[in-house]
Amino acid sequence: xxxxxxxxxxxxLSLLNLSEEVLSFTQFxxxxxxxxxxxxxxxxxxxxLTHSHLILLLYYYIGCKLNQTGLIREFDFNRIKNExxxxxxxxxxxxxxxxxxxxxFCNQFESLLSSLKSQTTxxxxxxxxxx
Numbered sequence: 211x212x213x214x215x216x217x218x219x220x221x222x223l224s225l226l227n228l229s230e231e232v233l234s235f236t237q238f239x240x241x242x243x244x245x246x247x248x249x250x251x252x253x254x255x256x257x258x259l260t261h262s263h264l265i266l267l268l269y270y271y272i273g274c275k276l277n278q279t280g281l282i283r284e285f286d287f288n289r290i291k292n293e294x295x296x297x298x299x300x301x302x303x304x305x306x307x308x309x310x311x312x313x314x315f316c317n318q319f320e321s322l323l324s325s326l327k328s329q330t331t332x333x334x335x336x337x338x339x340x341x
Contacts, residue, residue: 215239218268225269232281233272245271252323255330266322273315 219238223230245267249256259267276282 215242218242218265221265222268222272225265226273226276226282228276228282233276238272241272241275242268248323252327253330254323254326258330259326263322263326267319270315270319270322274319277315 215238216235219233219235222228222238223233226233246256248271249259249267273282
């Protein structure tokens with residue numbers, strides 16, 4: 211299990227473009243334990259989560275927490291504004307209103323949790339009276 215966590219830790223460091231000093235393995239373990247508790251309390255069936263779900267959940271959750279502490283910034287679609295190629299200058303702009311609506315790690319995390327919760331099927335429950 212520890213080698214799997216080490217692999218996930220390396221993957222998240224790479225995805226968030228972080229160094230080990232910013233997100234130590236011990237901190238990462240703490241975040242994974244908290245995420246496990248969140249998944250459980252939200253009533254999400256952990257057995258249905260794929261490897262991709264776990265990586266996305268960790269990416270958004272850790273990104274949210276590190277953003278709240280000021281260690282990283284949100285991902286920004288407006289980061290690239292102009293590019294000059296020889297005499298040609300190209301300007302980049304997000305398309306539509308939705309481009310900026312979900313640029314928050316925290317918003318994406320909550321959205322993914324809601325999506326996973328809706329995919330979780332609750333076992334049928336019956337209430338009856340016997341005479």
